[in-house]
Amino acid sequence: MIGYAAIFMALVATGIALFCYLNAYMASSTRRLAQRISAGRDKGLFYYRLSALFIAVTALYLFYIIVSDQFQFAYVFGYSSRDLNLIYKLSAFWAGQEGSFLLWALFHVSFGLLLARKNQPCAMTVYTGVQIMLLVILLAKSPFMILTEPRLDGFGLNPLLKDPWMVVHPPVLFLGYAGLAVPFAYAIDGIITGRHKNWVSQALPWTLFAWAALGAGIFLGGFWAYKVLGWGGYWGWDPVENSSLVPWLACGALVHLLLLARVRLAAVRPASFAALFTFVLVMYGTFLTRSGILSDFSTHSFSDEGVGGILASFVLITAVSALGILIIRWPTLPEGELYPAVKSREFFLAATAIIFAALGVIVLVGMSTPLVAMLLGNPQNVSTAFYNTTTLPLAAGLALLLAVGSLVGWGEDRTRLFARYWWIVVVAIVSIIIAVAGGICQPVALMTIGLSVAIIAASIVAVRAKKIRRGAGLTHVGVALTLIGILFSSLANQAVYVSFQQGESKQVLGTDFSYLGMRPDTEEQGFYQSFKLTGEANTVLEPYTKLNKEGRPAAREPGIYRMLSADIYLAPTMQQTESPHKEMTLGKGEQKQEDALTVKLIRYGMSGSGASGDVRVYTLLEATQDGKAEEAKPELISRNGQMIPVPFKVFGHYELIVTAINMGDGTVTVGIKDLAAPPEQSRLDVEISRKPLINLVWLGTFLIMIGTISAGVSRRKFCITDKKAASS
Incomplete structure (x- = not known):
């Protein structure tokens, strides 16, 4: 009852806070007594802090019942067990739908405490409204449901989730989701009140933070998939993967529009639209992945657990309300030209935002295909070729804009760029020749690689000339390295399927592989398969197979030999170690x-x-x-x-x-x-691949994250400086 009561009281307190903030805003809009406005804000802040306390109690209680092995709770029984390590019991907190929504609510209310300090009742009204949605979901799908029959032990985590990356990947992702609610609230506040410059400057640091957190979450998920799950790659255009990528792309468009809106107020219109629907896309992606719609199309989607209808309602409420407010207030939003000339920083910011938006639309269409096809009576999903074919030209366009845009100044720039920076073009051409020698032959991919190298050179020049900030330069270099790494590791990837028996040696991709056999894991349920590599690599790789409680293979980790130029990736595809049923x-x-x-x-x-x-x-x-x-x-x-x-x-x-x-x-x-019968002897089938420049993907995404965080911190300091100057 403690958990249910805490969620219910949090919902009640949030509802009262919403009413108080709404009342304070209505009083301010009708220019009533300042004392009444202040009283409404103070009451709203009190009840919002009270809701934060109840949400914190809810989270602490869930963690307590997990750690104390209270298996009478269905959630604890389903995701924890007595033999689970403490670190994985922490992961069990957000392993299921109920816990992940509670984690989201915890981050949301924490950010709300910071937002409440701004004394903007309209923004807080919107923000508390989003919080009510999360709490309603938690009441409908509570982690505190009691089993009809008591259990002595639980099922524990899925072996796929028993990994240190499970501790960091979901929380970082939900930091991004929660962070995007702040620009959403600021945008509606600015649209309604008309304080356009104010909301743009306030939303920019939060948007950069959310962009960094969401990007870091996607990066951690990709690295986890590559390093631990043995899928052979880091990205499969899975609908669940895309559900976080689409808001990240929309957020990229929003960042560039907010930067443009700081110098061109006419950009407030598209920036407002982007701010509203970036968060709507978060809600929509949550609906797709947690309603059961994608359960037949995704390897890690949730099944329908009774929240699909609630989530669909909240998506519609959020989208219709946001669009309605925008349409009603559209005539009052600033008008004018977005850029003075094509050769201007303003044009390149607007064009970059359009590219991000176009990429988001393409991925959104592919991600939504199962839903649309299901409504038409023929459920199906798009192939990965759809994404690869449609996004590559846009990636080339993005690379061109980043390479040239970094060197162009604000306003109409009359600098003769080619005469000054001709050597960057030469470097790009040389990189294309090297890419051809490395096995890349697709024209658009070669163009993207050349432009990516140009981005690196142009960003270094632009940072040194103080045309762009250091954070932006790091982010642009990160994008360039990521594009190069993606193209080389996918288009120049070499993969061979080989079958081994114990003691057998074979030469594959220029390296000798000897299968030494299998050895059990003495600490966990699983076993290693040892391969000795000779030739250019002289080491032992040990892919690892995790077993579930019934002793069956549940997850396979690859063996990876890392080099500067490439990774040797060894992933067993089948190992029969015991007689079947x-x-x-x-x-x-x-x-x-x-x-x-x-x-x-x-x-x-x-x-x-x-x-x-x-x-x-x-x-x-x-x-x-x-x-x-x-x-x-x-x-x-x-x-x-x-x-x-x-x-x-x-x-x-x-x-x-x-x-x-x-x-x-x-x-x-x-x-x-x-069980007493001897295991059947069988051959081990292995996929061995060489992935050139794969480390550039990890380095590039890391630089994107660091650069975005740096830009957010500098923008935050800039906003504080602006406030002090205005107050003096």
Whole structure:
């Protein structure tokens, strides 16, 4: 009850705070007594701080019940276990839908405490409205639901999530999501009140922070996928990946429009639109990934757990309200020209924003295809070729704008750029020749590589000449390195599938590989597969296979040998280390024999519901061997759209599991495995690849993050300086 009560009280306090802030704004807009306006703001701040206290209590209580192994709670039972390390119990906090929404609300209310210090009741009204949405979701999908039957232990984390990157990746991503609500609130405040310069300067540091956090979250997810999950890459255009990329691209457009709006007030119109719909895209992406719509199209989407309708309603409310306010106030927004000439910093900022927006629209269309196709009755997803084909020309255009735009000054610039910077063109041409020698032959990709090298040179020159800030220069160089790394590691990638037996050696991609065999992990459930590399590399790589509680492979980590020029990436694709289950299908009262074991189905049943918890299929079997009989009670549990078998042992070495149930004909499929039988010997299939310049991807994304943070800090200081100057 503590958790439910804290969420409910947080919702009540937030609602009162919203009413107080709305009342204070209405009083200020009608020019009532300053005392009444101040009282409304003070009451709003008090109740908002009270809501923050209740949300903090909720978060602390969830962490407490996870750490103290209180498995009567469905959330703790589903994502934690007694043998889980403390660091992974922390990860269990946000491993599920309920915990991740609570983490989002915790970040949101923390940023709100900073926003509340600005004494802007209109912005706080909007911000508290968003907070109410998050709290309603938490009430509808609470992490404090109690199981009908007490459990002694939980299922624990999915082996894929038992990794240190799980500790940092989701929180950083949610920092970005929560941060984007601040420019959203500032934009509506500016649109309604008419304080356009004020909201632009206030929103810029927050937008840069959110852009950096969201970009860092995407980078950490990509590095996690590459280093740990053995997918062979860092990006697969998965709809869930795209749901965070689209707001990041929209935020990129917003950053450049806000920079433009500081010198050209006419840019307030597109900046307002971008600020509003960047956050709407966050809500829309959340709806897509957590409503169950993408469960058939994404490897890590949530299944429908009863919040799809609520999320869809909130997306519509947010989008319609924001668009309605913008349309109503559109005539009052500043008008004028966005740029004085094509050869001006203003033009390149506007054009860069358009490129970011176009990239976002393309990814949004691809990401939304499953939803649109589902409504039309033919669910399907777009291929990765769609994204690669459509985004590459825009990436080349972005590279051109960043390379030239860094060297162009504000206003109409009459500098003869080619006469002064001809050597940058020569460097770009030389880099194209090198790329051709490195195996790149696609014309648009070659052009992008050449322009990316030009970005690096132009950014260095522009920073030294103080035409752009150091943060912007770092970000531009990061974009250039990332583009070069992406193109080389994908287009010049070499991959070979090879099959090994223990002790066998083969030469692959110029390196000799010897399979030394398998060794168990003494600390965790899993095993290593050792490969000795000779030739240009002389080391041992040990890809790692994680096992779940039932002893089955659940995740495979690759072996990576890092070099400056390339990575050697070794990812096992299949390893059969144990005999599979032999299946039999039984009707009620029917019995069959397998490996001297006779199994009879006595009865089966179902408990639980998809809306309130796990769905359990329980069975009662009778196993007979050599005249002796034992009862077996294997179960099949449905969680998050996955069927999880719970095995049962009989006679000490036979494992029985339920693999399927057919309610139509009343049959149950049972799997039998003799654990004492020796494992079958099989060959190990491995994908070995060489990924050139892959480290430029990591270096580039890191520089983007550092550069954006640096720009945000400098803009924040600039805003403070402006305020002091204005007050004096």
